Every structure is written in structure tokens, then in C-alpha cells.
Amino acid sequence: MALRHDVRAIAKRKNLYREGDSWSEFYNLYSGWAFTFRMTADGHRQIFDILIPGDAINLSSLRLDRAPFTAQALTDVIICVFDRHMLDEHFHNEVARIHRLENYWLSALSSVKGNLMDLGRRSSTERIARFLLGIEARLRERGLAADGPFDFPLGHTHIADALGLTPVHVNRVISTFRKDGLIDLRDHSLHIKQPSELRSLSI
Amino acid sequence: MALRHDVRAIAKRKNLYREGDSWSEFYNLYSGWAFTFRMTADGHRQIFDILIPGDAINLSSLRLDRAPFTAQALTDVIICVFDRHMLDEHFHNEVARIHRLENYWLSALSSVKGNLMDLGRRSSTERIARFLLGIEARLRERGLAADGPFDFPLGHTHIADALGLTPVHVNRVISTFRKDGLIDLRDHSLHIKQPSELRSLSI
């Protein structure tokens, strides 16, 4: 692309942007190394990307108004700065269609990154709680679940394999959930009886 | 989309497609549940997606000729089957540009899914070996590394946070790598002295 852009230098250990920042620029890493990450509530950092020269730093900026994670320079860094609206104009034709597709990819990507966060930095209890709540939320969005029990065809082994655990351990955790009256998971039906308590377990 | 399509029924526990299968169809899940997964060499399954009605089953088919993972029905399932070339024709305008973007998103997504596989189903030794080799490969692609030492500005803490480990444990693993003569990681420089041995550790 022969697009007009500025260059900018950022010092080692400085943030390029922070999670939640609003941004209107797209960055490409020209020299140096950087990485992206998010923090869990209990202070663990999960890194998502190690960025090396040539990498797009914030692809998400093409579609999002706020940064979904923080980017920090590992070394002194030089970045190329593009105005994201200028990029839009450059892709002037069929913009709407491209945007729809990009949104699709973006949501898929951030969902997987969420899973990565779970596997890297959350306990088995947290992972399972979040998993169950996540499934319920997606079903609700589509009108496939309301308050009360809903269809849940996953076995312990499936949950284990989605979360990097063993079926045996999934069983133990779910047993405690059941004993504490948080959920009712039987046959192939799940009832989240105390959503707020379960949510508080999921951090 | 008012696109012509067939419908197809698949029985519970059957595979919709297998990793490595060549495909020319795009599927959308009409009813029932399914999931996608891959197996590690030592027989662990890692699930990537839990699919519910309305979900795209194999977005990757829009750009890939072979399935990057397996999809299996959790319940009896009905899917809508689209010819992927027909979809291409439908997106006839600006196809080339859209494809370029899609390829970008796709590679980002599969890289994150690879990380997910590592975190869910590989030991710390395997994760770290794969991480180092992966970085080296990306640098090579861009001519930023050849045989011999190369620049490596990541600290133990960064590696830990990328892999869901603690810096202390990363240190111990890397110490054994060093003692075994596999790598030389000092200052901010990495030399993979025995790539094949390291690769064999990474499964």
C-alpha cells in the first residue's frame, strides 16, 4: 500500500495504547518489538501477541473505537501511523460489505482470545463458571434460553477439552457447584440457579 | 442472504468433516449442537468452538481448501450447505480485496487457536520449546534471523505471561534447555543450538 502515513517513536517499556483507550489510528510496527496483553482482576497478565517488525499492531482499530487490550514496547520502537478513516476511504468500494466481514472475523478472534485468557490465567473453578455463563449468554442472544433450565448437550469430557482440564476434575468442580446450589446440570439440561453467585466465582 | 443451498442431516457423534479433509462447501448450523477440535500427538483433544444453531461451522472454508480441524455433531444436526464458489460469485465485486483481508484475519485466528492448543494441552516444556521455535520461524520468514544467535528482547516474565506460566517456572525449564545444550539465551539474544532436539521436545 502506498498510503500516506506518519512515523512515531516510542521508548522501551512505554505503552503504545492502553486497554479502553479510544483510538482513531492504525499502527504498523516498523522497527523494534512490542506485545499486547490484558490483566485479570487478580493482577495476572496474559500476553496475546508478540509483535515484531512488519506486524500490524492494532488490526482491531479498523473496526473498534476502543482498544480491547494494551500494547507495550519491548524495545525502543518506531511505528507507522495511519489514519483509520483514510484507510476506509482507500477501501472505498464495497466498504459496507468488507466491514461486515471484518466484524465477523473480529468477533471470532476476540472470542478465542478470551478463551486464551481463561486457559492461561484462571483456575479450573473460574474457567468452568465462565464457560457455563458464556454458553448461556450466547443462547439467550438467540432466544434459545431464558430463565430456567435449557438444553445442554455437552458432557464433562467436552467441557474438559474446551478448558484444558480432565473430565475427572470437571466433575469435582461441578459437583461442588451443585452442592452449593449454584447450578443444576443433569441429563442434558443445565439450570443456572444462582447466576450472580456463579458470576462472582468467575471473577 | 437469499442464497440457494441444500440442507443435510448428520447423526449425533458423527463427524461433519475431519481435519485435513478437502472441502468445497460452507456450512451453517441450522439445528442441533456441534463442536470443533484437534488432537495433540499424545492423544489429547482440544476443543476450539462449541457451535449452536445459527453458527457458521467452517468459516475457514471460504479461504482454505482443507479443514484445519475436525467438526463433530453433539446432537443430531441439520446443516445448510453452501457451495463456496457460489458464495465467491455472490461477493463478486472486489473479491480479490476481500480475500486478502480474509486471509489476514484467518491467519490471525489460527495463530491464536494454536496458542489455545498449547495452553490447554501441552506441558510447560512443550509450550516453551514451541514458543521459542515459533518466534524464530516468524523472524526467519522476514529475514530477521538466520542460523546463529538473533535478537530476543523478551524476558522470562514475558514468556510466562504468553504461556500461562510463572517466571520462576520458565526459568527452571530454560535452565534445563541450557544445561542440555539446546539453546543459549542470554542478555537479549537467543541461539537455538539444536533445533531438531528442541523440536522433538515440542511434540
Next chain:
DNA sequence: CGCGACATTGAAGAACGTCAATCGTCGTGG
């Protein structure tokens, strides 16, 4: 009835985390 798939439970062990102390390096201010 018998079989296969999965849930459940117990006991034992391995992998990895936590806490804490020491050491070396580097940048910074005096």
C-alpha cells in the same frame, strides 16, 4: 438382558505455583 458411554468417587503422585532470599546488571543522580 447385556453392553457401551459417561458420571462419580477415592487414593496417590506429578507438575507447577508461591514465598522468599540472593545475585548480577544497568541506569541514574550525586
Next chain:
DNA sequence: CCACGACGATTGACGTTCTTCAATGTCGCG
């Protein structure tokens, strides 16, 4: 130029989480 302080690497001792192995129970289905 030197002293100081911050930061990361390293190592040890110990604890916890999760896995592994194994046995038993339960349910649906041919």
C-alpha cells in the same frame, strides 16, 4: 566516577492444584 536503587535472573523449600489410575455405579439402547 561512584553509590544507590530498581529490575530481572536464579535457586531453594514448600504447598496446592490438577492429573493419573482405578474401581464402581447408572442410564439408555439394541
